[in-house]
Amino acid sequence: MEYRTVKIPDKINLPTMLDFYPLQTEKWTRVSRFFENLKEGKLTTTQCKACGKLHWQPRIVCPECMSDDLEWVELPKEGKLHAFVESIVVPLGMEQEMPMLVGVVDVSGLLISTKIDDAKLEDLEIGMDMELKVVRVEDGKQERYWYRFRPKK
Amino acid sequence: MRRVAVVGVGHTKFGKRDAGWRDLVQEAGKLAFDNVDNLEPKDIESFFVGAAQPERFAFLTHVAPLAAEMLGITPRKIIARTELACASGQAAIRYAYAAIAAGLTDIAMVVGVEKMFMPDMLEAQSNMTCVLDREWDGVNGLSAPPFFAMCAQRHMYEYGTTREQMAMVRVKNQKFASKNELAQFYGKEFTVDQVVNSKPVSMPLCLLDCSGITDGGAAMILVEASLARQFTDTPIYILGTGQASIGNLINGLPGLANWDACRIAAEEAYRSARITPDDVDIAETHDCFTISEIIEYEELGFCKKGEGGKFVEEGQSDIGGKVVVNTRGGLLGMGHPLGATALSQAIELFWQFRGEVPKYRYVDGAEIGITHNLSGSASVHSIMIYGRG
Ligand SMILES: [Zn+2]
Secondary structure, X not given: OOOOOOXXXXXXXXXXXXXXXXXXXXXXXXXXXXXXXXXXXXXXXXXXXXXXXXXXXXXXXXXXXXXXXXXXXXOOOEEEEEEEEEEOOOOOOOHHHOOEEEEEEEEOOEEEXXXXXXXXXXXXXXXXXXXXXXXXXXXXXXXXXXXXXXXXX | OOOEEEEEEEEOOOEOOOOXXXXXXXXXXXXXXXXXXXXXXXXXXXXXXXXXXXHHHOOOOOHHHHHHHHOOOOOOOEEEEEOEOEOHHHHHHHHHHHHHHOOOOOEEEEXXXXXXXXXXXXXXXXXXXXXXXXXXXHHHOOOHHHHHHHHHHHHHHHHOOOHHHHHHHHHHHHHHHOOOOOOOOOOOOOOHHHHHOOOEEEOOEEHHHEOOOOEEEEEEEEEEHHHHHHOOOOOEEEEEEEEEEOOOOHHHOOOOOOOHHHHHHHHHHHHHHOOXXXXXXXXXXXXXXXXXXXXXXXXXXXXXXXXXHHHHHOOOXXXXXXXXXXXXXXXXXXXXXXXXXXXXXXXXXXXXXXXXXXXHHOOOOOOEEEEEEEEOOOOEEEEEEEEOO
């Protein structure tokens, strides 16, 4: 048999929506302030001016009272480790980070999930002090920032 | 509300199947039609397809009409596909039940299916990472194994549950699965030592603490109860349901070791069926990981909070115990084709009540059974109660 060959590219760029990091600019989200603040080294979130509820994740409407009168507040740069795990289950685009330390840090009563940097599994224990670390996410197309935590020095 | 009966079922072999998404639909559908008398595809008024991620696993969407076409079904009352991650199948059963109970339709078919093996398994793993909130939890590397590992860590920390007790869940469920030809892990038994020493996935969870990536399909035919005898001499009945959802992001959950939504869903299910946990003879619970089954014993009211580890260790969830849990082999032994799992659980009760399971796992005299699914970050718990009469 003779066939006409139909070519499919053997490589394509990782599609934007499959790289896991959220779109961060004003054009794409109404909580872009979170990412702008993060770039300055500040972990912030929204708090409801009507009922006082502190949110995580940051929002544009308070789920407690439906008010949209929210303000940005800065969270402490430190928290306590609530749970942690070393995972070999790694999504596409994170292969180079395997094995990955993942945890939940209690920051002002908010349970924030995070990757854990600058530590080995055996360094970690429930209740230990953790501190914020900001990372820059590079993909050649856009400048993005994300948070991580590491054991407090 | 009208009573609803299950009159026929079909269940494909679960596992790594040399078959595509639509093959699994056809296999399960044919088995279900072969299982009932006097019913043709054209008689199906309403059709519900439980499928969690055909968009990612098979690159198909709008799959309900695709499945209907494959089975020669032309619904004229209701057709929809349901997605509730690992509980997608129960969502489909639940909507068929609700529609029949409400009088909107008399005869409905439910198909649950998932094709999860892909040429590139990293892609399959990646798909599962958007089940948790991709932008705020998934991005941090949280998929099911690390999430449930932290549930296990907190349960061990707060209640003293042991690594070995978790392994005992797999040993028990695998004992059932080893003789179940439909199971992904048919023909194998494991010891506690083998589970504890299997490959670490997300410690304290090892490979044998985790349910598999699985291909599979299952189908059920549900009818208004007064019609049931036209199709079978031995229908089973849906007695009650309960479902609850609290939070989604980790910060919104009641806790990692306390699944309040499971307790609330169970209370509603028992209330609606007018029973108590003590009336449950047999349970099909969502053992996506060994720790899950332990927490579920507690929240479903089979034992006190914190005593789930002891419950399995004492054999209370095995044949001869207080309530026999996961006789088909559980998600751990059967595999977990997301959309098909809840149907597989319900089908086990169907076969149990009709005495159609082999003796090794038959729960003699069982009258009432419960099926339970969790989904996502254990934020949603879905429960249905089935009965022989
Ligand atoms: Zn408010």
